[in-house]
Amino acid sequence: MKVVAAYLLAVLGGNTSPSAEDVKDILGSVGAEFDDDRIELLLSQVKGKDITELIAAGREKLASVPAGGGGGAVAVAAPASSGGAAAPTAAETKKEEKLEEKEESDDDMGFSLFD
Numbered sequence: 001m002k003v004v005a006a007y008l009l010a011v012l013g014g015n016t017s018p019s020a021e022d023v024k025d026i027l028g029s030v031g032a033e034f035d036d037d038r039i040e041l042l043l044s045q046v047k048g049k050d051i052t053e054l055i056a057a058g059r060e061k062l063a064s065v066p067a068g069g070g071g072g073a074v075a076v077a078a079p080a081s082s083g084g085a086a087a088p089t090a091a092e093t094k095k096e097e098k099l100e101e102k103e104e105s106d107d108d109m110g111f112s113l114f115d
Helices: 002-012 020-029 036-046 051-063 090-104
Strands: none
């Protein structure tokens, strides 16, 4: 990945066809280790191709890849009915929060974790 990033930095800097030495110079300037074989592989795969076309083709391929969670259930709030219980007021929610805070706080049990 860092080889690709170095190649793209060279292209972004105005070098339309970076050489292996250009990529090595960029990686060396930040102290990154690199494998000569990977650099040569990348250069052989992009030789003679326009980088913007390669990026566009990659985006098309990534568009078909599913992204996101495992498809869990979505919680939907039910509309409030006119005859049902009213929504809790701000004072009631504050009381609940204070109760939760008190329950969650651990009182000193006679010892400290860091003693």
